[in-house]
Amino acid sequence: MAVESSPQLPKRRKRDRDREERIRLAGGSKPSLREKAYAFARERATVRTYDFTAIGIPRHYLAWMCEEGLLVKVGYGVYRAADREAA
Structure with missing residues (x-):
């Protein structure tokens, strides 16, 4: 009788676990640049290129x-x- 074993998940490195923990404690991941730019444009009627570059x-x-x-x-x-x- 063959015993089925559950699939083993690959081991994660300590630095990956630490990074995930820092992100979780910070309240989640940061918004992407695209999300940040779109939210910035929605707040204002018009936005200049200079304004976008000023926020990164x-x-x-x-x-x-x-x-x-x-x-x-x-x-x-x-x-x-x-x-x-x-x-």
Whole structure:
């Protein structure tokens, strides 16, 4: 009679366990740059490229977010969130 063993989970490194514990104690993971930029744009009617870079969002993220439909380019260096009405 063969005895089935439960599948063994791979061992995690101590540094991975410590990192997960720090994230859990901090209240979860940080928002991504995309989430941070979208929330920032939703708070304001229009946002300049300078404003995004001032909070740590790289400029190339803006082009990606426009392609995805999250941001709308209103003018040169001026954006707004896609679901907001035009100002």
